Amino acid sequence: MARSATTMRADILDSAVRLFAAHGFRGTSLQDIATDAGCSKASLLYHFTNKDAILTELLAPVGPEFAALEGRLAELDGEEAARAAVAGLVDLSLRFRLQVKILLQDVDALINRPELPDVDGITERLTDALSGGSAAPQARVWAWMAMLGIILTSAGELTLPEETLRAELTRGALRTLGLQTD
Amino acid sequence: MARSATTMRADILDSAVRLFAAHGFRGTSLQDIATDAGCSKASLLYHFTNKDAILTELLAPVGPEFAALEGRLAELDGEEAARAAVAGLVDLSLRFRLQVKILLQDVDALINRPELPDVDGITERLTDALSGGSAAPQARVWAWMAMLGIILTSAGELTLPEETLRAELTRGALRTLGLQTD
DNA sequence: TCAAATGTTGGCCGATCGGTCAGCTAAGGT
DNA sequence: ACCTTAGCTGACCGATCGGCCAACATTTGA
Incomplete structure:
Protein backbone atom coordinates (compact mmCIF):
# COMPACT_ATOMS: atom_id res chain seq x y z
CA MET A 1 0.00 0.00 0.00
CA ALA A 2 2.25 2.73 -1.22
CA ARG A 3 -0.51 5.31 -1.53
CA SER A 4 -3.91 5.57 0.13
CA ALA A 5 -6.88 4.65 -2.01
CA THR A 6 -7.95 8.28 -2.21
CA THR A 7 -4.50 9.47 -3.30
CA MET A 8 -4.19 6.64 -5.82
CA ARG A 9 -7.55 7.44 -7.43
CA ALA A 10 -6.61 11.12 -7.62
CA ASP A 11 -3.24 10.32 -9.20
CA ILE A 12 -4.89 8.05 -11.77
CA LEU A 13 -7.46 10.69 -12.67
CA ASP A 14 -4.72 13.31 -12.95
CA SER A 15 -2.73 11.15 -15.35
CA ALA A 16 -5.82 10.17 -17.32
CA VAL A 17 -7.16 13.68 -17.85
CA ARG A 18 -3.79 14.87 -19.15
CA LEU A 19 -3.30 11.91 -21.46
CA PHE A 20 -6.88 11.89 -22.76
CA ALA A 21 -6.57 15.61 -23.53
CA ALA A 22 -3.22 15.15 -25.28
CA HIS A 23 -3.85 11.96 -27.26
CA GLY A 24 -7.62 11.42 -27.17
CA PHE A 25 -9.64 8.76 -25.36
CA ARG A 26 -9.07 6.10 -28.00
CA GLY A 27 -5.44 7.11 -28.37
CA THR A 28 -4.67 6.50 -24.71
CA SER A 29 -4.31 2.93 -23.45
CA LEU A 30 -4.76 1.75 -19.88
CA GLN A 31 -1.07 0.90 -19.90
CA ASP A 32 -0.23 4.50 -20.83
CA ILE A 33 -2.22 5.77 -17.84
CA ALA A 34 -0.71 3.17 -15.53
CA THR A 35 2.83 4.04 -16.56
CA ASP A 36 2.18 7.75 -16.10
CA ALA A 37 0.58 7.19 -12.71
CA GLY A 38 3.38 4.87 -11.64
CA CYS A 39 1.40 1.69 -11.09
CA SER A 40 0.31 -1.42 -12.95
CA LYS A 41 -2.56 -1.65 -15.39
CA ALA A 42 -4.28 -4.16 -13.10
CA SER A 43 -4.15 -1.64 -10.27
CA LEU A 44 -6.14 0.83 -12.38
CA LEU A 45 -8.90 -1.71 -12.75
CA TYR A 46 -8.94 -2.33 -9.02
CA HIS A 47 -9.77 1.35 -8.38
CA PHE A 48 -12.01 1.83 -11.44
CA THR A 49 -14.36 -0.74 -12.90
CA ASN A 50 -13.21 -0.07 -16.47
CA LYS A 51 -11.75 2.55 -18.82
CA ASP A 52 -15.09 4.25 -19.32
CA ALA A 53 -15.45 4.70 -15.57
CA ILE A 54 -12.22 6.70 -15.50
CA LEU A 55 -13.51 8.97 -18.24
CA THR A 56 -16.91 9.32 -16.60
CA GLU A 57 -15.39 10.25 -13.24
CA LEU A 58 -12.97 12.85 -14.53
CA LEU A 59 -15.79 14.52 -16.46
CA ALA A 60 -18.22 14.26 -13.54
CA PRO A 61 -17.50 17.72 -12.03
CA MET B 1 -13.69 -5.88 -62.12
CA ALA B 2 -16.84 -4.25 -60.91
CA ARG B 3 -15.41 -0.74 -60.91
CA SER B 4 -12.43 0.77 -62.65
CA ALA B 5 -9.37 1.37 -60.53
CA THR B 6 -9.91 5.13 -60.66
CA THR B 7 -13.54 4.86 -59.59
CA MET B 8 -12.69 2.41 -56.83
CA ARG B 9 -10.00 4.69 -55.38
CA ALA B 10 -12.38 7.63 -55.50
CA ASP B 11 -15.13 5.65 -53.77
CA ILE B 12 -12.72 4.52 -51.04
CA LEU B 13 -11.51 8.07 -50.45
CA ASP B 14 -15.09 9.32 -50.34
CA SER B 15 -16.03 6.76 -47.70
CA ALA B 16 -12.84 7.35 -45.74
CA VAL B 17 -13.11 11.13 -45.57
CA ARG B 18 -16.67 10.92 -44.27
CA LEU B 19 -15.91 8.22 -41.70
CA PHE B 20 -12.67 9.85 -40.49
CA ALA B 21 -14.52 13.14 -40.05
CA ALA B 22 -17.39 11.48 -38.20
CA HIS B 23 -15.52 9.03 -35.95
CA GLY B 24 -11.89 10.12 -36.08
CA PHE B 25 -8.91 8.40 -37.70
CA ARG B 26 -8.35 6.01 -34.82
CA GLY B 27 -12.08 5.43 -34.45
CA THR B 28 -12.45 4.21 -38.02
CA SER B 29 -11.25 0.73 -38.95
CA LEU B 30 -10.30 -0.48 -42.40
CA GLN B 31 -13.30 -2.80 -42.21
CA ASP B 32 -15.58 0.20 -41.60
CA ILE B 33 -14.27 1.90 -44.72
CA ALA B 34 -14.52 -1.30 -46.76
CA THR B 35 -18.12 -1.89 -45.70
CA ASP B 36 -19.07 1.69 -46.51
CA ALA B 37 -17.33 1.54 -49.88
CA GLY B 38 -18.89 -1.84 -50.65
CA CYS B 39 -15.75 -3.91 -50.98
CA SER B 40 -13.47 -6.12 -48.90
CA LYS B 41 -10.80 -4.90 -46.52
CA ALA B 42 -8.19 -6.64 -48.62
CA SER B 43 -9.31 -4.68 -51.64
CA LEU B 44 -8.58 -1.42 -49.82
CA LEU B 45 -5.03 -2.52 -49.32
CA TYR B 46 -4.73 -3.43 -52.96
CA HIS B 47 -5.46 0.17 -53.95
CA PHE B 48 -3.65 1.83 -51.03
CA THR B 49 -0.47 0.63 -49.38
CA ASN B 50 -1.84 1.11 -45.86
CA LYS B 51 -4.30 3.05 -43.72
CA ASP B 52 -1.98 6.05 -43.45
CA ALA B 53 -1.77 6.27 -47.23
CA ILE B 54 -5.55 6.71 -47.41
CA LEU B 55 -5.36 9.55 -44.90
CA THR B 56 -2.42 11.14 -46.66
CA GLU B 57 -4.13 11.05 -50.03
CA LEU B 58 -7.43 12.51 -48.91
CA LEU B 59 -5.58 15.37 -47.21
CA ALA B 60 -3.25 15.90 -50.14
CA PRO B 61 -5.30 18.60 -51.92
C1' DT C 1 -0.14 -12.97 17.21
C1' DC C 2 -2.78 -13.82 13.51
C1' DA C 3 -6.60 -13.46 10.45
C1' DA C 4 -9.30 -10.35 7.79
C1' DA C 5 -9.32 -6.53 4.85
C1' DT C 6 -7.09 -3.73 1.63
C1' DG C 7 -4.04 -2.85 -2.09
C1' DT C 8 -0.99 -4.56 -5.89
C1' DT C 9 0.76 -7.32 -9.53
C1' DG C 10 2.18 -10.66 -13.48
C1' DG C 11 0.17 -13.46 -16.45
C1' DC C 12 -3.47 -14.61 -19.15
C1' DC C 13 -7.86 -14.26 -22.17
C1' DG C 14 -10.89 -13.09 -26.17
C1' DA C 15 -11.65 -9.46 -29.39
C1' DT C 16 -10.13 -6.39 -32.71
C1' DC C 17 -6.76 -4.03 -35.09
C1' DG C 18 -3.65 -3.25 -39.48
C1' DG C 19 -1.56 -5.85 -42.80
C1' DT C 20 -0.10 -10.17 -45.85
C1' DC C 21 -0.73 -13.82 -49.07
C1' DA C 22 -2.16 -17.43 -52.15
C1' DG C 23 -5.57 -18.00 -55.15
C1' DC C 24 -9.88 -16.78 -57.57
C1' DT C 25 -12.48 -14.22 -61.43
C1' DA C 26 -12.90 -11.65 -65.51
C1' DA C 27 -11.22 -8.78 -69.24
C1' DG C 28 -7.95 -8.02 -73.29
C1' DG C 29 -4.44 -9.03 -76.52
C1' DT C 30 -2.59 -12.50 -79.77
C1' DA D 1 -8.44 -21.05 -77.61
C1' DC D 2 -4.90 -19.46 -74.51
C1' DC D 3 -2.16 -16.70 -71.57
C1' DT D 4 -1.26 -12.42 -69.24
C1' DT D 5 -2.67 -9.00 -66.35
C1' DA D 6 -5.64 -6.29 -63.26
C1' DG D 7 -8.96 -6.51 -59.79
C1' DC D 8 -10.69 -8.71 -55.84
C1' DT D 9 -11.26 -11.78 -51.81
C1' DG D 10 -11.28 -15.23 -47.64
C1' DA D 11 -8.25 -16.81 -44.56
C1' DC D 12 -4.72 -15.99 -41.78
C1' DC D 13 -0.85 -13.55 -38.91
C1' DG D 14 1.32 -10.82 -35.13
C1' DA D 15 0.47 -6.99 -32.19
C1' DT D 16 -2.26 -4.53 -29.11
C1' DC D 17 -6.29 -3.57 -26.84
C1' DG D 18 -9.56 -3.76 -22.49
C1' DG D 19 -10.44 -6.65 -18.92
C1' DC D 20 -10.03 -10.80 -15.52
C1' DC D 21 -8.03 -13.58 -11.92
C1' DA D 22 -5.19 -16.11 -8.71
C1' DA D 23 -1.62 -15.02 -5.82
C1' DC D 24 1.11 -12.02 -3.12
C1' DA D 25 2.26 -7.91 0.06
C1' DT D 26 0.98 -4.77 3.55
C1' DT D 27 -1.77 -2.78 7.01
C1' DT D 28 -5.18 -3.09 10.63
C1' DG D 29 -7.92 -4.51 14.53
C1' DA D 30 -9.16 -7.93 17.98
Missing part, protein backbone atom coordinates in the same frame (compact mmCIF):
# COMPACT_ATOMS: atom_id res chain seq x y z
CA VAL A 62 -18.24 19.45 -15.33
CA GLY A 63 -21.88 18.42 -15.72
CA PRO A 64 -23.24 20.06 -12.54
CA GLU A 65 -21.28 23.23 -13.30
CA PHE A 66 -22.91 23.51 -16.71
CA ALA A 67 -26.30 22.76 -15.16
CA ALA A 68 -25.77 25.51 -12.58
CA LEU A 69 -24.86 27.97 -15.34
CA GLU A 70 -27.99 27.04 -17.24
CA GLY A 71 -30.04 27.61 -14.09
CA ARG A 72 -28.60 31.08 -13.66
CA LEU A 73 -29.23 31.94 -17.30
CA ALA A 74 -32.84 30.78 -17.11
CA GLU A 75 -33.62 33.78 -14.90
CA LEU A 76 -32.17 36.29 -17.35
CA ASP A 77 -33.32 37.62 -20.68
CA GLY A 78 -31.96 39.27 -23.79
CA GLU A 79 -28.57 40.94 -23.75
CA GLU A 80 -28.20 40.34 -20.01
CA ALA A 81 -28.50 36.58 -20.60
CA ALA A 82 -25.99 36.70 -23.43
CA ARG A 83 -23.41 38.55 -21.34
CA ALA A 84 -23.90 36.15 -18.44
CA ALA A 85 -23.53 33.20 -20.80
CA VAL A 86 -20.26 34.58 -22.14
CA ALA A 87 -18.86 35.16 -18.67
CA GLY A 88 -19.98 31.74 -17.47
CA LEU A 89 -18.62 29.87 -20.47
CA VAL A 90 -15.27 31.62 -20.32
CA ASP A 91 -15.01 30.81 -16.63
CA LEU A 92 -15.93 27.13 -17.05
CA SER A 93 -13.62 26.68 -20.02
CA LEU A 94 -10.69 28.13 -18.11
CA ARG A 95 -11.40 26.14 -14.94
CA PHE A 96 -11.88 22.86 -16.83
CA ARG A 97 -9.45 23.30 -19.71
CA LEU A 98 -8.54 19.66 -20.14
CA GLN A 99 -12.04 18.33 -19.59
CA VAL A 100 -13.48 20.74 -22.15
CA LYS A 101 -10.88 19.67 -24.66
CA ILE A 102 -11.79 16.02 -24.11
CA LEU A 103 -15.49 16.77 -24.42
CA LEU A 104 -14.94 18.45 -27.78
CA GLN A 105 -12.40 16.20 -29.41
CA ASP A 106 -13.95 12.92 -28.29
CA VAL A 107 -17.56 14.00 -28.67
CA ASP A 108 -18.20 11.07 -30.97
CA ALA A 109 -17.00 8.59 -28.37
CA LEU A 110 -19.05 10.30 -25.68
CA ILE A 111 -22.35 10.71 -27.46
CA ASN A 112 -25.33 8.72 -26.25
CA ARG A 113 -23.81 8.01 -22.86
CA PRO A 114 -26.60 8.79 -20.39
CA GLU A 115 -24.24 9.07 -17.43
CA LEU A 116 -22.27 11.88 -19.06
CA PRO A 117 -23.28 15.52 -19.46
CA ASP A 118 -25.76 15.93 -22.31
CA VAL A 119 -23.47 17.89 -24.58
CA ASP A 120 -26.06 18.43 -27.28
CA GLY A 121 -28.73 19.62 -24.87
CA ILE A 122 -26.34 21.91 -23.02
CA THR A 123 -25.10 23.38 -26.27
CA GLU A 124 -28.63 23.99 -27.48
CA ARG A 125 -29.73 25.82 -24.32
CA LEU A 126 -26.57 27.90 -24.15
CA THR A 127 -27.00 28.79 -27.79
CA ASP A 128 -30.44 30.11 -26.93
CA ALA A 129 -29.01 32.25 -24.15
CA LEU A 130 -26.25 33.60 -26.37
CA SER A 131 -28.67 34.42 -29.16
CA GLY A 132 -30.90 36.32 -26.76
CA GLY A 133 -28.70 39.34 -26.61
CA SER A 134 -28.85 40.10 -30.28
CA ALA A 135 -30.11 38.78 -33.55
CA ALA A 136 -26.90 36.80 -33.76
CA PRO A 137 -27.61 34.00 -36.20
CA GLN A 138 -27.03 30.37 -35.54
CA ALA A 139 -23.67 30.21 -37.26
CA ARG A 140 -22.10 33.07 -35.31
CA VAL A 141 -23.07 31.61 -31.95
CA TRP A 142 -22.03 28.13 -32.92
CA ALA A 143 -18.73 29.48 -34.09
CA TRP A 144 -18.01 31.19 -30.86
CA MET A 145 -19.09 28.23 -28.73
CA ALA A 146 -16.68 26.05 -30.64
CA MET A 147 -13.91 28.60 -30.45
CA LEU A 148 -14.20 28.88 -26.70
CA GLY A 149 -13.60 25.24 -26.05
CA ILE A 150 -11.00 24.63 -28.70
CA ILE A 151 -8.73 27.53 -27.95
CA LEU A 152 -7.86 25.78 -24.73
CA THR A 153 -6.54 23.01 -26.92
CA SER A 154 -3.43 25.07 -27.28
CA ALA A 155 -3.07 25.24 -23.52
CA GLY A 156 0.64 24.56 -23.61
CA GLU A 157 1.33 26.84 -26.53
CA LEU A 158 -0.52 29.86 -25.23
CA THR A 159 1.85 31.52 -22.84
CA LEU A 160 -0.53 34.29 -21.86
CA PRO A 161 -1.32 34.71 -18.17
CA GLU A 162 -4.78 33.47 -17.24
CA GLU A 163 -6.22 36.93 -16.61
CA THR A 164 -5.15 38.19 -20.03
CA LEU A 165 -6.59 35.08 -21.65
CA ARG A 166 -9.86 35.50 -19.77
CA ALA A 167 -10.14 39.14 -20.82
CA GLU A 168 -9.35 38.42 -24.46
CA LEU A 169 -11.76 35.51 -24.69
CA THR A 170 -14.53 37.58 -23.17
CA ARG A 171 -13.84 40.55 -25.44
CA GLY A 172 -13.66 38.35 -28.54
CA ALA A 173 -16.90 36.60 -27.67
CA LEU A 174 -18.80 39.82 -27.08
CA ARG A 175 -17.49 41.28 -30.30
CA THR A 176 -18.41 38.20 -32.28
CA LEU A 177 -21.92 38.37 -30.88
CA GLY A 178 -22.14 42.03 -31.75
CA LEU A 179 -22.31 43.24 -28.15
CA GLN A 180 -20.50 46.32 -26.92
CA THR A 181 -17.25 45.83 -25.00
CA ASP A 182 -16.00 48.03 -22.18
CA VAL B 62 -5.39 20.77 -48.79
CA GLY B 63 -1.68 21.40 -48.39
CA PRO B 64 -1.07 23.18 -51.72
CA GLU B 65 -4.19 25.30 -51.21
CA PHE B 66 -2.87 26.51 -47.87
CA ALA B 67 0.53 27.13 -49.39
CA ALA B 68 -1.05 29.19 -52.18
CA LEU B 69 -2.94 31.25 -49.62
CA GLU B 70 0.27 31.88 -47.73
CA GLY B 71 1.91 32.99 -50.94
CA ARG B 72 -0.83 35.50 -51.64
CA LEU B 73 -0.65 36.83 -48.08
CA ALA B 74 3.11 37.28 -48.26
CA GLU B 75 2.61 40.14 -50.72
CA LEU B 76 0.21 42.02 -48.46
CA ASP B 77 0.65 43.99 -45.25
CA GLY B 78 -1.33 45.16 -42.27
CA GLU B 79 -5.09 45.24 -42.39
CA GLU B 80 -5.12 44.25 -46.03
CA ALA B 81 -3.30 41.02 -45.17
CA ALA B 82 -5.66 40.32 -42.30
CA ARG B 83 -8.75 40.74 -44.47
CA ALA B 84 -7.27 38.54 -47.18
CA ALA B 85 -6.40 35.92 -44.58
CA VAL B 86 -9.96 35.89 -43.29
CA ALA B 87 -11.44 35.55 -46.76
CA GLY B 88 -8.96 32.83 -47.69
CA LEU B 89 -9.46 30.80 -44.53
CA VAL B 90 -13.24 30.97 -44.75
CA ASP B 91 -13.08 29.84 -48.35
CA LEU B 92 -10.72 26.94 -47.66
CA SER B 93 -12.67 25.81 -44.62
CA LEU B 94 -15.92 25.73 -46.57
CA ARG B 95 -14.40 23.97 -49.56
CA PHE B 96 -12.62 21.37 -47.44
CA ARG B 97 -15.06 20.97 -44.57
CA LEU B 98 -14.39 17.33 -43.80
CA GLN B 99 -10.64 17.54 -44.33
CA VAL B 100 -10.36 20.54 -42.01
CA LYS B 101 -12.33 18.70 -39.35
CA ILE B 102 -9.97 15.73 -39.63
CA LEU B 103 -6.93 17.99 -39.47
CA LEU B 104 -8.18 19.56 -36.25
CA GLN B 105 -9.57 16.61 -34.37
CA ASP B 106 -6.80 14.21 -35.23
CA VAL B 107 -3.98 16.73 -35.02
CA ASP B 108 -2.22 14.52 -32.50
CA ALA B 109 -2.23 11.56 -34.87
CA LEU B 110 -1.02 13.74 -37.73
CA ILE B 111 1.77 15.65 -36.05
CA ASN B 112 5.32 15.02 -37.16
CA ARG B 113 4.30 13.46 -40.45
CA PRO B 114 6.55 15.12 -43.03
CA GLU B 115 4.33 14.13 -45.97
CA LEU B 116 1.34 15.99 -44.55
CA PRO B 117 0.75 19.76 -44.44
CA ASP B 118 2.79 21.39 -41.70
CA VAL B 119 -0.14 22.39 -39.52
CA ASP B 120 1.96 24.19 -36.95
CA GLY B 121 3.91 26.18 -39.51
CA ILE B 122 0.80 27.10 -41.49
CA THR B 123 -0.99 28.17 -38.34
CA GLU B 124 1.94 30.29 -37.28
CA ARG B 125 2.23 32.17 -40.57
CA LEU B 126 -1.51 32.70 -40.87
CA THR B 127 -1.56 33.97 -37.31
CA ASP B 128 1.03 36.54 -38.32
CA ALA B 129 -1.12 37.65 -41.23
CA LEU B 130 -4.23 37.90 -39.09
CA SER B 131 -2.43 39.89 -36.43
CA GLY B 132 -1.11 42.33 -38.99
CA GLY B 133 -4.38 44.18 -39.38
CA SER B 134 -4.61 45.23 -35.77
CA ALA B 135 -2.94 44.86 -32.43
CA ALA B 136 -5.07 41.75 -32.00
CA PRO B 137 -3.32 39.71 -29.35
CA GLN B 138 -2.28 36.13 -29.71
CA ALA B 139 -5.30 34.73 -27.91
CA ARG B 140 -7.89 36.47 -30.06
CA VAL B 141 -6.36 35.27 -33.30
CA TRP B 142 -5.88 31.77 -32.03
CA ALA B 143 -9.47 31.71 -30.88
CA TRP B 144 -10.76 32.68 -34.25
CA MET B 145 -8.50 30.26 -36.11
CA ALA B 146 -9.84 27.46 -33.97
CA MET B 147 -13.41 28.61 -34.36
CA LEU B 148 -13.18 28.65 -38.11
CA GLY B 149 -12.19 25.05 -38.43
CA ILE B 150 -14.34 23.62 -35.73
CA ILE B 151 -17.59 25.22 -36.73
CA LEU B 152 -17.53 23.01 -39.76
CA THR B 153 -17.60 20.13 -37.36
CA SER B 154 -21.32 20.67 -37.09
CA ALA B 155 -21.69 20.33 -40.84
CA GLY B 156 -24.77 18.15 -40.61
CA GLU B 157 -26.36 20.19 -37.84
CA LEU B 158 -25.89 23.57 -39.44
CA THR B 159 -28.72 23.89 -41.91
CA LEU B 160 -27.72 27.31 -43.13
CA PRO B 161 -27.16 27.76 -46.85
CA GLU B 162 -23.50 28.03 -47.76
CA GLU B 163 -23.63 31.69 -48.71
CA THR B 164 -25.18 32.66 -45.37
CA LEU B 165 -22.60 30.59 -43.54
CA ARG B 166 -19.77 32.19 -45.51
CA ALA B 167 -21.06 35.69 -44.78
CA GLU B 168 -21.52 35.01 -41.07
CA LEU B 169 -18.12 33.39 -40.65
CA THR B 170 -16.45 36.30 -42.38
CA ARG B 171 -18.36 38.90 -40.36
CA GLY B 172 -17.65 37.09 -37.07
CA ALA B 173 -13.97 36.79 -37.86
CA LEU B 174 -13.56 40.45 -38.78
CA ARG B 175 -15.42 41.50 -35.65
CA THR B 176 -13.33 39.26 -33.42
CA LEU B 177 -10.20 40.75 -34.92
CA GLY B 178 -11.53 44.25 -34.35
CA LEU B 179 -11.82 45.08 -38.04
CA GLN B 180 -14.73 47.01 -39.48
CA THR B 181 -17.43 45.06 -41.29
CA ASP B 182 -19.40 46.31 -44.24
